[in-house]
Amino acid sequence: MPGPIDMLLGVEIYKQIFNGRKFSLSEGFPSAYASIFGWVLMGRAPSKSYGSHQAVSMPCTVDLNSILTKFWEVEEVPTKVIQDPDDLLCEKHFVETHSRDSFDRFIVRLPFKPGYLLLGSTFDSALKRFCGLERKLSKDSRLKELYMEFMRDYLNAGHMRPISPNVTSNRHYIPHHGMLKDSSSTTTRRAVFEPSAPGSSGVSLNQLLMAGPKLQQCTSATCNI
Template identity: 25%
Template sequence: MSLNQPERFVDTSKWNIPTEIDLADPGFYMPHKIDLLISTQEFFDLLLNGKISLDPGLPCLVNTALGWIVGEKVSEIPQSQIVTCNMARSTELPDALERFWLIEEFDSHHNCFTVEEEDCERHYLANTKFLTSGRVQVCLPFKENPHKLGKSFQIAKSRFLQNERRLSRNPLIREM
């Protein structure tokens, strides 16, 4: 977790930032959490041609594949100001992402579904409704007749009510 960057609001009213450029972070002057940390190796790969100096003593704009970024030279830092340095290093992330995409990859031209998968697809197509609220409504699929579940409703309801009573006696646990 990091502190907000920048630590305080930056007055950019006297900066003459061209309106026709797309900034990578249009709200760079407002304190907020960091969205993304980029290693120097990837950072230099993102740089494109283009640098705009605003005025002497003001930051410059640098063109990147993500949009224009604002950078400045720090001449002096007041002693009372906190200096924050954030670093994360992970060599596992690219491998994890590659494994994720291999697992999630779906070949729509490969139609070797099992009987259960075909039943599931038919159920989805027959019982899916897209509501005007933007939600999706799907009936629960059952392999067998749901009446074979027996009389589990009363048992489940009893356990639910028992939990409700227990939680009502302890507000802290209920809140958690």
């Protein structure tokens, strides 16, 4: 049956198209040749009006659209994400340990890695960093006031609370310092906590915790592949 021509292929790629398989029809009819596009009919075909003439036809045994679809599926990045075993363990930890307080806020235990090392003492290094922070604040009254205001907001919001001086075991300290950014349109001052600071054992809190899977949506502005 007549149809539109999609493309013209030169004879120089003949051997790349046909694989040698052939199926001969009755005498006076075209033969079928196996090709990478499907079966191709080639040869002489009878005609009542003009007698026998050379005829070439290339009907494909499969739809070209389905072939193109499969091609794009091969090229696409797999949609099924293979999760890391550590990420699955971190999610399991969250499911088993998280809860909500009376203000409907989440409470989650720190996801320590299995067989993690001891952090050691963190008091001395945190105290040293805090003394350095006090010296810095004593030289900048504006930063000191803003920093104290930020800490009061933390207390009022319930993000932290005073600790009992009688309890000294199983206690870790995280160094922190103040940041002031006048150009910011949202938060001009904030406290930066540093869980990457190592304890007396030489490892930090960050090194002892499972990171877990990425939760944010990946966009061209936030992710690089």
